[in-house]
Amino acid sequence: MDMIKTLGDAGIIPVIVIDDIEKAVPLANALVKGGLPVLEVTFRTSCAAEAIAKIKAEVPGAVLIAGTVLTLKQLVAAKDAGAEACVAPGFDPAIVKAANELGVPFCPGVATASELSQALALGCKMVKFFPAESAGGVKYIKDLLGAFRWTGVKFMPTGGVKLSNVGEYLAVKEIICCGGTWIAPKDAIASGDWAAIEKLASDAAALAKEIKAKFA
């Protein structure tokens, strides 16, 4: 998968936490129907790999990214489940190297110039900026770009990004997409409120489209 193209085209990536495997398919259906086909299923719960495989098999149009991939075991499980790429909140050179060896596109998390430098040295072309709002938000990324723009690095900020501030991020050319849990809230998943989730997804997708058209 061309990670930069696929995530960039999506613009907004729902960061999903699935506690109950039975919720995986209806949740993914609502998000895809709302216009957000690229889904980050996080390895924060034990059914993550199963959820990735199930969504992949049962939800046409969904593109599966594994999130919160912290260990080699999770990396292999994500690949075996059919994830097209993996992302992590932090930068662990051992995992990035293992992903490179396995041929899995990997987007590590960075929050400093030193981490970004190391990620680039391992061949990463795209990084997650996490936790975006707490670490300094758009201004911090712009300051990093002052030094790193020439490398061509692309950013995916997550952590505190929501409908009210995602526009500021997506207005920066090098920020190709943003991730967030606001599109798939825990309560709505628990109660099976798929209509509410579809609406959150369609509002987010419409905004991403509008901003991208403006800054294209």
Ligand code: 3PG
């Ligand atoms: C992530 O892993 O990307 C974050 O947990 C998302 O942060 P949020 O809950 O503030 O959207």
